[in-house]
Amino acid sequence: MTDNSGSHHHMISRIREQWAHLTDEDVHEGMRHREHFLERLRHRHNLGFDEAEAQLREFEEKNPAFFFEKS
Numbered sequence: 001m002t003d004n005s006g007s008h009h010h011m012i013s014r015i016r017e018q019w020a021h022l023t024d025e026d027v028h029e030g031m032r033h034r035e036h037f038l039e040r041l042r043h044r045h046n047l048g049f050d051e052a053e054a055q056l057r058e059f060e061e062k063n064p065a066f067f068f069e070k071s
Helices: 005-018 024-030 034-045 049-062
Strands: none
Touching (some): 005 024, 024 034, 034 049
16 A cells, blocks of 8 residues: 555545445455455455456556555
8 A cells, every 4th residue: 555644545445345345454454465355355245266366456457556565
């Protein structure tokens, strides 16, 4: 994520719009590690690995300012 607090909150809003079943904890913890985000996304939205990966990859492409602290 960026250092800009406004951008950070905007990105959280975008994530929650995309995946409404994710909790705040899911989003905040998931933004630190891509693998954790995928696990939470799969669990909350009942997705297979390939579908979760495809959705996340599409989100990343549409939101180039978004990145994980660690991959």
